[in-house]
Amino acid sequence: MSKQTPAGGHAGPAARDIVLEARGLTKHFPVGSGVFKSAQRVVKAVDGIDFTLRRREILGLAGESGSGKSTTGEMIVRLIEPTRGELLLDGVNIATLQGRELQQFRRRVQMIFQDPFGTLNPRFTVGATVEEPLIIHGVRDPKERERRVHLAMERAELRPASKYLRRYPFELSGGERQRVAIARAIVLEPQVMVADEPVSMLDVSIRAGILNLLKSLRDEMGLSIIYISHDLSTIRYVCDRTAIMYLGKLVEVGPTEQVLSQPQHRYTQLLLDSVPVPDPDANTAPTEASSSEVPDQIDVPTGCRFAPRCPLRQPVCTQAEPATVTVAPGHTVACHLVQAQDALQEPVAAP
Amino acid sequence: MPLLEVADLRVQYQLPGGFLRAVESVSFALEKGETMGIVGESGCGKSTLMKALLKLLPANARVTGGSIRYKGQDLVPLRDDEMRRLRWKEIAYVPQSALNALNPVYRIGDQIAEAIVVHQGKSRQEAWERAKTLFQWVGLEAKRLHAYPHQLSGGMRQRSMIAMALALEPELLVADEPTTALDVVVQDRILQRLMMLQKQLQLSLVLVTHDISVVAKVCDRALVMYAGRVAELGSTRQIFKAPFHPYTIGLLNAFPNVKTEARELISIPGYPPDLSKPVQACAFALRCPFAAEVCHQVAPAPVEVEPGHVAACHRLDQAEAFRDAGRRRRTWEQSLAARSLAPMATQSAPSARKAVGGDPGE
Amino acid sequence: MSLGQVLQLLIRDRLALAGIIIVGTFVLVAIFAPWIAPYDPDQIHRVDGRVARLLPPSSQFWLGTTNLGRDVFSQVVMGTRIALEVGLLAAFMVTFVGTNVGLIAGYFGGRIDAFLMRIVDILYGIPFTPFVILLVSLLEPSIWNVVIAVSLLTWRTVARICRAQVLSLAERPFVKAARVAGASHWRIMYRHILPNILPLALLEMSFVVAWAIIAEASVSFIGFGDPRAISWGKILHSAFIAGAVRTAPWWVAPPGVAIVLLVLGVHFITRGLESIVNPRLRGE
Numbered sequence: 001m002s003k004q005t006p007a008g009g010h011a012g013p014a015a016r017d018i019v020l021e022a023r024g025l026t027k028h029f030p031v032g033s034g035v036f037k038s039a040q041r042v043v044k045a046v047d048g049i050d051f052t053l054r055r056r057e058i059l060g061l062a063g064e065s066g067s068g069k070s071t072t073g074e075m076i077v078r079l080i081e082p083t084r085g086e087l088l089l090d091g092v093n094i095a096t097l098q099g100r101e102l103q104q105f106r107r108r109v110q111m112i113f114q115d116p117f118g119t120l121n122p123r124f125t126v127g128a129t130v131e132e133p134l135i136i137h138g139v140r141d142p143k144e145r146e147r148r149v150h151l152a153m154e155r156a157e158l159r160p161a162s163k164y165l166r167r168y169p170f171e172l173s174g175g176e177r178q179r180v181a182i183a184r185a186i187v188l189e190p191q192v193m194v195a196d197e198p199v200s201m202l203d204v205s206i207r208a209g210i211l212n213l214l215k216s217l218r219d220e221m222g223l224s225i226i227y228i229s230h231d232l233s234t235i236r237y238v239c240d241r242t243a244i245m246y247l248g249k250l251v252e253v254g255p256t257e258q259v260l261s262q263p264q265h266r267y268t269q270l271l272l273d274s275v276p277v278p279d280p281d282a283n284t285a286p287t288e289a290s291s292s293e294v295p296d297q298i299d300v301p302t303g304c305r306f307a308p309r310c311p312l313r314q315p316v317c318t319q320a321e322p323a324t325v326t327v328a329p330g331h332t333v334a335c336h337l338v339q340a341q342d343a344l345q346e347p348v349a350a351p
Numbered sequence: 352m353p354l355l356e357v358a359d360l361r362v363q364y365q366l367p368g369g370f371l372r373a374v375e376s377v378s379f380a381l382e383k384g385e386t387m388g389i390v391g392e393s394g395c396g397k398s399t400l401m402k403a404l405l406k407l408l409p410a411n412a413r414v415t416g417g418s419i420r421y422k423g424q425d426l427v428p429l430r431d432d433e434m435r436r437l438r439w440k441e442i443a444y445v446p447q448s449a450l451n452a453l454n455p456v457y458r459i460g461d462q463i464a465e466a467i468v469v470h471q472g473k474s475r476q477e478a479w480e481r482a483k484t485l486f487q488w489v490g491l492e493a494k495r496l497h498a499y500p501h502q503l504s505g506g507m508r509q510r511s512m513i514a515m516a517l518a519l520e521p522e523l524l525v526a527d528e529p530t531t532a533l534d535v536v537v538q539d540r541i542l543q544r545l546m547m548l549q550k551q552l553q554l555s556l557v558l559v560t561h562d563i564s565v566v567a568k569v570c571d572r573a574l575v576m577y578a579g580r581v582a583e584l585g586s587t588r589q590i591f592k593a594p595f596h597p598y599t600i601g602l603l604n605a606f607p608n609v610k611t612e613a614r615e616l617i618s619i620p621g622y623p624p625d626l627s628k629p630v631q632a633c634a635f636a637l638r639c640p641f642a643a644e645v646c647h648q649v650a651p652a653p654v655e656v657e658p659g660h661v662a663a664c665h666r667l668d669q670a671e672a673f674r675d676a677g678r679r680r681r682t683w684e685q686s687l688a689a690r691s692l693a694p695m696a697t698q699s700a701p702s703a704r705k706a707v708g709g710d711p712g713e
Numbered sequence: 714m715s716l717g718q719v720l721q722l723l724i725r726d727r728l729a730l731a732g733i734i735i736v737g738t739f740v741l742v743a744i745f746a747p748w749i750a751p752y753d754p755d756q757i758h759r760v761d762g763r764v765a766r767l768l769p770p771s772s773q774f775w776l777g778t779t780n781l782g783r784d785v786f787s788q789v790v791m792g793t794r795i796a797l798e799v800g801l802l803a804a805f806m807v808t809f810v811g812t813n814v815g816l817i818a819g820y821f822g823g824r825i826d827a828f829l830m831r832i833v834d835i836l837y838g839i840p841f842t843p844f845v846i847l848l849v850s851l852l853e854p855s856i857w858n859v860v861i862a863v864s865l866l867t868w869r870t871v872a873r874i875c876r877a878q879v880l881s882l883a884e885r886p887f888v889k890a891a892r893v894a895g896a897s898h899w900r901i902m903y904r905h906i907l908p909n910i911l912p913l914a915l916l917e918m919s920f921v922v923a924w925a926i927i928a929e930a931s932v933s934f935i936g937f938g939d940p941r942a943i944s945w946g947k948i949l950h951s952a953f954i955a956g957a958v959r960t961a962p963w964w965v966a967p968p969g970v971a972i973v974l975l976v977l978g979v980h981f982i983t984r985g986l987e988s989i990v991n992p993r994l995r996g997e
Contacts, residue, residue, distance in 0.1 A: 064534040064535065064536060064537075065534055077893045078893075079889055079892060079893060103895050106893065106894065106895035107895075110893060110894070111889075111890065111893045112890075113886035113889065113890065114886070115886055118885040118886040118887060119886040119887055119890060120887055121887040121891075121905050121908075121909070122909065123908040123909055124905075132891070132894060132896070133894040133895070136894055136895045136896055136897075136900070137895060173622060181890070184890065184894070185890075188894075203392040203393055203561070204392065204561060204562070204563075204602065204605050204606060205392060205601060205602060205605045205618060205619040206605075206618045206619070207605065207616075207618065208605050208616035208617055208618035208680075209618035209620075211616060212616070212618070212680075230534060230535060231535070232535070232609045233564075233606070233607035233608060233609040234607055235609075236607060236609050237607040237616055257612070260609065270536060271535060271536065272609065272610075273539070274535045274536045274538070274539035274540075275535055275539075275564075275609045276538075276539070276542070276562065276564035276565050276567065276568045277564055277567065277568070277608055277609060277610050278563050278564045278567050278591065278603065278606045278608055279567055279591060279608065279610075280567045280568075280587045280588050280591050280592075281588075282567070282568075282610060
C-alpha cells in the first residue's frame with residue numbers, strides 16, 4: 001500500500017529513492033529587539049514547508065523575493081538553523097546536528113551561489129579553492145587531493161585542469177568562476193547540491209553551458225540538485241520537478257512540465273503570465289491581480305497568503321489556510337478552490 | 352524625418368594602455384512613436400551608446416566620429432548647457448537603479464516638483480499637482496509622493512523614476528535596463544504600464560537591455576549589438592522570425608522560453624574580443640561556427656536583407672541553413688574559439704562519456 | 714597583487730619614488746651607522762686642550778658640537794637607528810594587535826564585538842601625550858616603554874578600520890561557501906578573510922610608522938625618553954635645556970630636519986600605497 005505524503009512523494013519501496021525530505025521546515029527571524037518576549041515580532045521567512053528530493057533529480061524552487069526560497073536553501077546546507085521542523089537526509093534529521101556530526105554532514109550537501117564575482121576568494125588560486133574542502137575534511141594524501149581536484153575540474157568542464165589550477169579569479173570570466181565554484185562544491189562528491197540562482201548574473205549566451213552542466217552532473221554523478229530561481233524560463237529548462245513558493249509557503253509542487261503547462265494555483269498562473277517570452281507573437285494580455293507588490297513578511301495575512309492578490313478569492317480564503325491537496329500523481333496544490341482528484345485530503349492546518 | 356537618427360557613430364574610451372573602441376560605426380533611426388530595443392550582452396557597447404545619446408559619457412570617453420541627430424539637430428557638437436536644455440524636456444532618461452538616481456534625503460514628490468519648477472517655471476503648487484498626475488499615470492498612489500526613496504519598494508521606485516522622467520513631457524525616453532533588478536510580476540506590470548504610456552503620450556522609446564524577451568514584448572524594432580558594432584537591426588518580428596546574423600541566431604537559441612517545452616539550449620563558447628586591440632576581421636568570427644576565410648580578414652558592413660532589416664555578415668545567403676544548424680548545441684562547438692583550448696571550456700557530448708566504461712555516477 | 718607589482722606601481726608615482734629614496738637612505742644610514750659616524754656620539758672632544766663646546770660646523774665636526782663637546786653629526790646618524798626601530802616596532806605591534814582585534818570583532822559580532830569596540834572607544838578617549846608621560850613615569854623610561862605607550866593607543870584605529878572591512882567581507886559568498894564546506898571559524902578568519910584585509914592593514918601600518926617616529930621624538934623632547942638612548946628627540950631636548958636653541962642652529966636643525974624628512978618620506982610612500990590599495994579594495 002503506498003501512502004501519499006503531503007509533498008506528493010510516496011512512502012514504501014520508492015522511499016529509498018528519496019534523498020532529502022523536509023517536514024514542517026520553518027524559519028522565523030526576530031525583528032528588532034523585543035523587550036517583552038510576547039511582543040516579539042517575527043519575519044516568517046519560511047513557514048512550515050514539506051517537500052521531497054529524489055536521487056538523480058533536479059527540483060526547482062521558484063518564487064519572487066520574499067518567498068523564502070533562499071532561506072530554505074540556506075537551511076538545507078545548514079548555513080542557518082531551522083526554527084522548527086525536520087530535514088531528513090537519507091532518513092536522518094540534520095536540522096539539529098552539531099559538532100562532528102554536522103561536519104560529517106557537510107560532505108554530503110553543498111551549495112553554489114548567485115554572484116560569480118564574490119563566490120571565490122580573490123586571494124586563492126583556483127587549485128587552492130577547489131582543494132580546500134578536501135583539506136578541511138581530512139584528505140591527507142596530497143596525491144589523492146590532486147587526483148580529486150582534477151576530477152572535479154573535469155566534471156565542471158574546466159579543461160585542461162592544469163591550466164586553471166594556478167589562475168586567480170580575476171583572470172577568469174563569470175562563467176568560468178561559476179564552474180570553479182561548482183568544482184569546489186562537487187569535489188567532496190556530495191549527494192545534494194543547492195544552487196541558488198547560479199546563472200542569473202551570467203551573460204545569457206553562456207547560461208546554457210552551466211545549466212547543461214547541472215543536468216549532466218545529475219546524470220553522471222547521480223547528484224540531486226535543488227535549483228533556486230525566480231526565472232521560470234530556466235526552471236522549465238533544467239528542473240524535473242518544481243515547487244512554487246509564496247511568502248514562506250509552498251503553493252504548488254509537481255513535475256515541471258505539468259506545473260508550468262497546467263498550473264493549478266493562481267499564483268503560478270500569475271508568474272507564468274508575467275514572464276516575458278522571446279517571441280513577439282506571444283500573447284501578452286495584461287494580467288489581473290489587485291496589486292503587483294509582494295506584501296510584507298512580518299504582517300502575514302491570515303488564511304491563504306495569496307488571497308489579497310487573488311482575483312478568485314472567496315470568503316474562506318481569508319479565514320483558513322488552505323490544505324495541500326493532490327490533483328494528479330505527484331502534483332499537489334494548496335488552494336481552497338482546487339478539488340483533490342482522489343478522496344485523499346489533508347485536514348486543514350490551524351493557522 | 353525620423354525623430355532620432357544615429358549615423359556612423361564611433362565612441363572611444365581613453366585608457367592608460369591605449370584606446371578602447373566601445374562603439375564602432377553604429378547607425379540606426381527611430382521614428383516618432385516607435386520603440387527600439389538595443390540588445391546585447393555585457394561589453395557590447397549598448398550602455399556606451401546610450402550614454403552617448405544622452406551626452407552622459409564619462410570624462411575619458413569621446414565621440415570620435417558620426418552624428419546623433421535629434422529632430423535634425425546633431426547633438427554631438429552641443430555644449431553642456433545646450434544639451435541641458437534638451438535633457439528632460441525632450442529626451443528623458445530612466446536609469447537602471449533608482450537608488451542611484453534619487454536623492455535619499457528628499458521626498459520623491461519634492462524631487463519631481465523641483466524639476467518641474469526649475470525647468471518650466473511653474474509654481475510649486477502647480478508642480479505638485481502635476482506630480483500627482485504623473486504618479487497616476489505610472490500607477491502609484493498620490494500619497495507615495497510624500498515618501499523618501501528608501502521607504503518604497505524597488506518596483507515603486509522604478510515607477511517613480513518613470514514618473515520623473517515624464518515630468519516635462521519629453522518626446523524621447525531612454526531607459527537603461529529599467530526592470531532588470533525587479534521581480535518578474537513587478538517587471539511585467541511596469542513594462543505593461545510603459546507600453547500603455549508610450550501609446551497614450553506618443554512617446555518614442557529606446558530601451559537598452561540584455562534580455563531579448565523584454566525586447567520581444569515591448570519593442571517594435573531591435574538593434575542587436577556585438578563588440579561595439581551593429582550585428583543586426585530590424586523590426587522585432589523580422590529579427591525573431593528570420594535572424595540573419597549568427598550572433599543573433601545564437602542569442603535566440605540561448606534564451607529559454609517558459610511557454611514551450613524545453614528544447615536544447617545552446618551557449619556560445621568563447622569571449623567577446625578585446626576592444627582595445629582592433630582587428631580587421633569580423634568581431635564575431637572566432638566564436639562563429641559558420642566563419643569562412645573572408646570573415647577572418649574583413650569586417651562586414653551592414654547590408655539590407657529585406658526592407659528595414661540589415662545585418663552585418665559576409666554569409667547572409669546561408670542564413671536559412673544557419674538558422675537551422677544554430678538550433679543544435681554541437682554546431683556551436685565548431686567555432687575556432689570553441690575548439691581552441693584557451694577560452695571557455697567546451698561541452699563534450701554526454702553520450703561519448705557514457706560510452707566509456709559504463710555509468711560513472713553512483 | 715604581488716610585492717613586485719606593488720613596487721612597480723609605487724615607482725611610477727613620483728612622490729612615492731621620492732619617498733622610497735628618502736626612506737631607503739635613512740635605512741642604509743641606520744644599518745651602517747657605526748661605520749658612517751666618524752666618532753662615538755658620547756665622546757667628549759677636546760680641541761686645543763679645552764672641551765670643544767658649541768663649535769660650529771667644520772671639517773672636523775661636520776655638524777658642529779653640542780655644549781658638552783659631542784659631535785652632532787655622529788649623534789644624528791646614530792639617532793637614525795632609534796627612529797627606525799621605534800617606528801617599525803610600534804608599527805608591527807599596532808598592526809598585529811589591531812588587525813586581530815578587528816578580525817575577531819568583525820567576524821564574531823555580537824557581544825564579543827560590542828566588548829572589544831567598547832575598549833576601543835575608551836582608548837579613543839585617552840589623550841596621547843599625558844598617557845605616555847604617565848606610563849613612562851610609572852615604568853622606567855626606556856625605548857620599549859615608549860614603543861608600548863605608542864602602540865597601546867594607536868591600535869584602536871587599525872582595529873576599527875579592519876573591523877569595518879571584515880564586516881563587509883564576511884557577507885561575501887566565498888565566506889559562506891567556506892562555511893558550507895565545513896571550515897572552522899579560525900580557518901575562515903585567518904585563511905580567508907585576513908589575506909583580504911592585509912593590504913588595508915599594511916596601509917594603516919605605514920601611517921603608524923610616521924606617527925610613532927614623531928611620538929617618540931616628542932616624548933624624548935620633553936625629557937621622558939630613554940636617557941641612555943640617542944634619539945633625535947633627545948638631541949633636541951639637550952639643545953633645548955642647554956638654552957642653545959637660538960645660539961647653535963647646527964645642533965637644533967639637523968635632528969629636526971631628519972625627523973621631518975623621514976616622516977615626509979614615509980608619508981609619500983603611504984600616499985602611493987593608498988592609491989594602489991584603495992581602488993583594488995573597491996574593485997574587489
